Each structure stands twice: as C-alpha cells, then as structure tokens.
Amino acid sequence: MFKGQYTHTIDAKGRLSIPSKLRKSVSVSSDQFVMTKGTAPCIEIYPADEWKTIEEKLLKLNPFKPEEALFIRLITQYATDDTLDSQSRILIPPPLLDYASIEKEKDVLILGALKRIEVWNPVKYDEYLKRFNESYEEIAAKVMS
Amino acid sequence: MFKGQYTHTIDAKGRLSIPSKLRKSVSVSSDQFVMTKGTAPCIEIYPADEWKTIEEKLLKLNPFKPEEALFIRLITQYATDDTLDSQSRILIPPPLLDYASIEKEKDVLILGALKRIEVWNPVKYDEYLKRFNESYEEIAAKVMS
DNA sequence: GGAGAAGTGGGGAAAAGTGGTGAAGTTATT
C-alpha cells in the first residue's frame, strides 16, 4: 500500500519521476500505471491491476442513466495509461496538468494514499485542507468508529 | 507490550535509536516499523504487524466519499515505514519532526505505550499534560471503572 | 574495575532524481 509524502518536480516535458519508495510498494514488475483526474483537484495514479477493479465497478453502472453515463465520461475522458521510462518517470498529459493546476518545471506534492498515488499542486493541497474545519482527532473519531 | 520512558537524542541526520528494552518487547526478528503522526502532537511508531491491522481498517473506507478520502490522505501522508539499521536506529522524515516540534541534535522523550512507541518533544509533553485539569486519581476512576 | 552492551557520530559507495540530446516516427508543405 502506498504511503508517505514526497516533493518532486515536473520537468519541462511534463515528466514526473515516481518516488522509489512508492515503486517498491507496487507488486513486482508492474510498471504499468493508469492516471486520471481525481475526485479532489489532483491527479490520481493507479497501478494497472488496481485500475482494473475500478473499471469493473464502472462496468456495473448503467450508461442509460444520465448521471451514471456522465460519471463514466468524466472519469474515462481523462484516463491515460503509461509505463515508466528507464528513469522511472511517467509522462502526464497536458489536460491532467491543467485540471490539477500544475505547471511544468514546478514542484508538486506526491501523496501515497493506499491503493493510489496522488499528485497535487502544493498550494491547492493547502487550500483543500483548509476547506475542512474539523481537526484530525475529530475526523479520526468519526471515520474510524 | 511497550512500556517505560527513555531520553535519547535525534542526531544531525534525523536518526533515532530505539531503546534496547523496547526492542526486546517486539515479537522476534521484526525490525520493521511504521511511524506516523500521532493524534496527540507526537510521533507514533508501530511494529509492522500492528500497522497492518490499522491499514485493514483504512482499506474498508470508501475513497469516493470526501470525508473518508480526507482521512486516508491525512493518515497515510505522514506514514513511513523503515527498518532498523545496524545500530538499531530508524530515520524519521522531516515532516514528522516538524509536526511533533522536534529538532535535530536535541533530546526527545520516548514513551512505551502498549502497542506503540511515542516520541515527544519533552517541552510539548509537559504542555500536553498541563492541558488536563483532572488528577491522575480522577482520570483513573473515570476510565477504569 | 573490567568487559560487554547500548547509544552516538561520521564518511563513502550506491541509488535516486533531474536535465538534456539524439534518433525515429509523424505531419505538413512544396
């Protein structure tokens, strides 16, 4: 499972190197990833295996229900798969960078979040945290009870 | 189960040696630990086995629910695993040191707390204790009845 | 007081992260 936080930079070509500790968390030899737009304003990266389980859930939705069809469009529209290059980097497509307000040659915050990796604009992540008024203890008590 | 208190120093590289008495409390040959931010202003260190039970709870949460996703981010962001080096030390990442107000080359208070080990800035621990008005005797009566 | 264990400090090899160049393939233009 992914965990930890890391600060890397997106280079001028839109490449992002995946922290080695996160790479080691992935089931061996699977350097295939799928990235898509996050439900929060970030980029979500899934190992290919994990993406399959999400895809299965999507397949159970009914595309004739407008709302479910919309969700399918939104999530698949931005989905891209890629394999790591020889320097363990993935190439992030411009639409995803736009969505997450990430600029090339700037620092990004990489979060390990169990089954997925999240990539944030550090400023946006701060703003995101501030939107919630509750303290860590309060949330822990509510969610983990 | 961990118990006792110890005073060690964080070295210039952010390393902390785990007291030998605590090491002996851990189930044999498991020198794998996971540390994360405490609900109190300290660092919590769990043996890897113990952490798994926490992780299982987290995996049952639904990352498409905003509040549950937030909690996953908060707890996993600070989670780091590490194994003891040949001198029985672990490396504590800067974000955790910041959170617990611990500086390098300073003394820290290490507490054995049953299933986990806690690392405190000694000053912060005093402040923490003073926040509670009740006496030891009163708390005991309330909690243990 | 001595021997062994525990705790602290530091240096060097190896890996991780970043930047860049060149070849191959694609598109466009003459």
Added chain:
DNA sequence: AATAACTTCACCACTTTTCCCCACTTCTCC
C-alpha cells in the same frame, strides 16, 4: 511524392541524496 519541420520517445550523463558500514564514547552489570 519527396523533403522539411516538428513531435515523441528512448537513452545517456550529471548532481544530489540516501543508506550502509565502521569507529568511538558512554553506560550497565558483573
């Protein structure tokens, strides 16, 4: 249809950080 220009992707090289190992000091327990 051929050539030029641009984009894409794989590979190479350098810098920085990490981590592993060795050495010394201090404390503990006979």
